[in-house]
Amino acid sequence: QVQLVESGGGLVQAGGSLRLSCAASGRTFSSYTMGWFRQAPGKEREFVAAINWSTMTYYADPVKGRFTISRENAKITVYLQMNSLKPEDTAIYYCAGKAGTRLSTASFEYAYWGQGTQVTVSS
Numbered sequence: 001q002v003q004l005v006e007s008g009g010g011l012v013q014a015g016g017s018l019r020l021s022c023a024a025s026g027r028t029f030s031s032y033t034m035g036w037f038r039q040a041p042g043k044e045r046e047f048v049a050a051i052n053w054s055t056m057t058y059y060a061d062p063v064k065g066r067f068t069i070s071r072e073n074a075k076i077t078v079y080l081q082m083n084s085l086k087p088e089d090t091a092i093y094y095c096a097g098k099a100g101t102r103l104s105t106a107s108f109e110y111a112y113w114g115q116g117t118q119v120t121v122s123s
């Protein structure tokens with residue numbers, strides 16, 4: 001069983017930066033693939049980024065070059081560094097975890113989810 005708690009969201013102006021954190025519990029965290037998803041009002045949840053145990057990463061096209069996902073297994077924490085933020089990045093951001101090494105973009109493949117943290121980017 002893995003429990004996930006996100007933090008670090010907030011209000012920022014366009015062009016600014018935020019770093020989201022996802023603290024995990026559970027002894028098997030280091031072997032899990034971790035992902036970030038987001039959901040804007042009135043829209044479906046969408047994939048943002050993923051990282052597996054060997055630190056291979058994959059990003060959605062809209063965030064490539066602006067967002068960086070990383071993990072510290074010793075601290076059982078995953079991060080999402082978000083730079084050059086745009087108003088269209090406004091959403092609730094969710095941390096998710098899955099067993100296995102495949103960098104999946106499909107939310108249904110992730111068994112564990114955090115409660116989400118709000119990110120609002122003003123223009």
